[in-house]
Amino acid sequence: MRSDIKANIGLRCRLKVYVSPTTGNYVAEGVLVYRKSTPSFAGKTMIVRFQTLLSLTLIFFGCGGGSGHNPPVARPTAVGYTANINDNTVTSFLLDESTGGLTLVATAPTGALPTHPVVTPDHRLLFVSNFQDGTISRFLLDGNGGMKSAGNAIHLLTTGASPGKITISPSGQFLYVGAGSSNQVEVFQINAETGDLQPIQESPFAANSGGGVLVLSHSGRLLFAAGNDAIDVFAVDTTGALSLLETTHADSQTER
Amino acid sequence: MTVHPNDKYLLVSGAGGEKLMVFNIMTSDALEANGSEVVSAYWGFSLDIAPNGRFVYQNDPYWRANNSVYDIAILGYSFDPQTGKIAPMMGSPFADNQDPVALAVSPAGNILVVARDNPGHVASYRIDPQTGALSPISGITENSGIPTGWNPGGIVIVPK
Numbered sequence: 494m495r496s497d498i499k500a501n502i503g504l505r506c507r508l509k510v511y512v513s514p515t516t517g518n519y520v521a522e523g524v525l526v527y528r529k530s531t532p533s534f535a536g537k538t539m540i541v542r543f544q545t546l547l548s549l550t551l552i553f554f555g556c557g558g559g560s561g562h563n564p565p566v567a568r569p570t571a572v573g574y575t576a577n578i579n580d581n582t583v584t585s586f587l588l589d590e591s592t593g594g595l596t597l598v599a600t601a602p603t604g605a606l607p608t609h610p611v612v613t614p615d616h617r618l619l620f621v622s623n624f625q626d627g628t629i630s631r632f633l634l635d636g637n638g639g640m641k642s643a644g645n646a647i648h649l650l651t652t653g654a655s656p657g658k659i660t661i662s663p664s665g666q667f668l669y670v671g672a673g674s675s676n677q678v679e680v681f682q683i684n685a686e687t688g689d690l691q692p693i694q695e696s697p698f699a700a701n702s703g704g705g706v707l708v709l710s711h712s713g714r715l716l717f718a719a720g721n722d723a724i725d726v727f728a729v730d731t732t733g734a735l736s737l738l739e740t741t742h743a744d745s746q747t748e749r
Numbered sequence: 750m751t752v753h754p755n756d757k758y759l760l761v762s763g764a765g766g767e768k769l770m771v772f773n774i775m776t777s778d779a780l781e782a783n784g785s786e787v788v789s790a791y792w793g794f795s796l797d798i799a800p801n802g803r804f805v806y807q808n809d810p811y812w813r814a815n816n817s818v819y820d821i822a823i824l825g826y827s828f829d830p831q832t833g834k835i836a837p838m839m840g841s842p843f844a845d846n847q848d849p850v851a852l853a854v855s856p857a858g859n860i861l862v863v864a865r866d867n868p869g870h871v872a873s874y875r876i877d878p879q880t881g882a883l884s885p886i887s888g889i890t891e892n893s894g895i896p897t898g899w900n901p902g903g904i905v906i907v908p909k
Contacts, residue, residue, distance in 0.1 A: 570857065573907075576901065577898025577899055579899035582898040587909070595894065597896065
């Protein structure tokens with residue numbers, strides 16, 4: 494009777510192990526793929542096909558993983574962050590998309606009533622809007638869920654403004670903050686190395702909708718701001734500045 | 750509110766009452782009501798679209814406006830990227846009794862991660878690649894999943 498077991502070790506090998514129907518021995522068949530580090534083979538992929546007798550213990554010690562015979566090894570493919578409104582914290586976690594498995598990594602303090610986390614396109618910076626104290630918290634990211642404060646939270650330009658939803662340009666250069674309580678959108682230039690935020694010269698920009706909820710088009714050419722029965726459409730120029738194109742009536746008090 | 754991956758549509762929750770409305774983003778950059786809309790969550794502050802542009806998800810932490818039934822759930826919608834037509838997804842609403850307050854589709858588009866407030870934790874659902882239907886994976890039972898702080902009302906997920 495044949496029993497198949499597959500074991501993977503990332504990109505390096507793929508094995509099928511079974512009991513030989515003729516000899517009763519464990520047999521491993523597979524392809525071993527690896528990259529040589531010597532100068533003459535640098536960057537080239539070597540492929541070895543093999544069939545041999547092996548010990549199951551040796552295989553699983555060397556390869557890890559498996560199917561039904563030992564616990565799956567988590568291989569996170571994504572990193573997530575939550576803004577915890579009533580805790581004044583942000584939490585990071587890892588996600589293995591092949592299994593849906595989640596792993597808690599860290600929790601860090603923010604300002605008061607954090608509502609929206611955003612990450613720069615290079616995944617090196619995290620910003621969190623703090624609704625109650627009108628600030629933006631900043632963190633340097635290590636790509637594995639680690640977060641390090643990038644310094645004091647940045648205050649919005651408008652005193653008393655409560656930042657709502659925030660968004661980052663596809664270039665990673667600009668942070669847009671909906672200061673809904675002041676009917677304005679504030680725009681900051683992002684220092685990609687330090688996480689520092691500096692308001693661009695023309696900021697803030699008036700929003701007919703209130704600007705409490707913001708979203709950028711994927712091209713980065715348009716910014717939409719919603720609230721107060723309306724949706725504003727802004728054109729975004731290369732300096733991050735906004736020009737109001739139109740305001741569409743949306744017949745509701747709670748666009749989001 | 751969110752922009753469709755093809756940059757042709759703006760989806761706005763709450764517009765026109767408790768509705769999820771679709772606006773066309775015209776080549777002139779103006780907005781035009783598409784005419785397609787569905788009844789949406791009463792307090793559905795979180796809205797996300799799968800990378801394939803066909804599945805839309807929204808948290809529904811309190812009740813649905815059309816029948817006032819106490820219905821804590823994740824709402825799923827099917828979306829036609831060619832026409833902008835939106836419709837309730839088969840199997841929706843997907844029951845979730847742990848106060849879902851925020852959600853995000855994973856970068857690969859096969860997992861929906863939900864932040865919940867009873868108590869604060871994160872759980873995951875698998876997304877059916879054909880229909881978009883959700884099936885629970887991790888942390889769906891009470892008090893499981895990974896812990897967060899209290900009321901994790903905002904979430905973002907990026908590739909590792």
